[in-house]
Amino acid sequence: MDKYLIHYNGVGRLIELSTRETTSEQFGEMQRSFADEVGRKERDWPYADMVRLYPDQIKEGVFYSWGLAGPGGAWFDFLVLPDTTQDQLAKAEANIKRDQDVVSMSVTRITKLI
Numbered sequence: 001m002d003k004y005l006i007h008y009n010g011v012g013r014l015i016e017l018s019t020r021e022t023t024s025e026q027f028g029e030m031q032r033s034f035a036d037e038v039g040r041k042e043r044d045w046p047y048a049d050m051v052r053l054y055p056d057q058i059k060e061g062v063f064y065s066w067g068l069a070g071p072g073g074a075w076f077d078f079l080v081l082p083d084t085t086q087d088q089l090a091k092a093e094a095n096i097k098r099d100q101d102v103v104s105m106s107v108t109r110i111t112k113l114i
Contacts, residue, residue: 034048053079075103080109
C-alpha cells in the first residue's frame with residue numbers, strides 16, 4: 001500500500017491505497033469526491049490535489065515533494081500538517097538547502113485533517 005495526502009483548500013486526509021490496482025479514472029473520482037466533500041464551490045477547480053508520501057521524502061518529520069526545475073536544480077514543496085511545528089519546518093528547509101541544489105521552495109499548509 002502507498003501513502004497519499006489528498007487535500008483541497010487547506011483540508012486534507014491521509015489515505016493508503018494500492019497504486020498498481022487503482023486506475024486513473026478512480027484517482028480522478030477520489031479527487032473530485034474529496035473536493036465536493038470539503039465544500040467545493042460551483043466555479044472552483046473540481047479536483048483535490050493528491051500527493052504521494054514517499055518514506056524517503058521526509059525531513060525533520062515534514063513530508064515534501066520535489067521535481068527537477070531545470071539544470072540549476074529542483075523545486076521542493078513542504079507539506080505542513082496541523083501538528084507540524086515552525087521549528088520542524090525551519091530545520092527541514094535548512095536540511096534541504098544544505099543537501100540539495102534548490103531552485104525554489106514552497107509550503108503547502110494543511111490546517112485540518114479529516
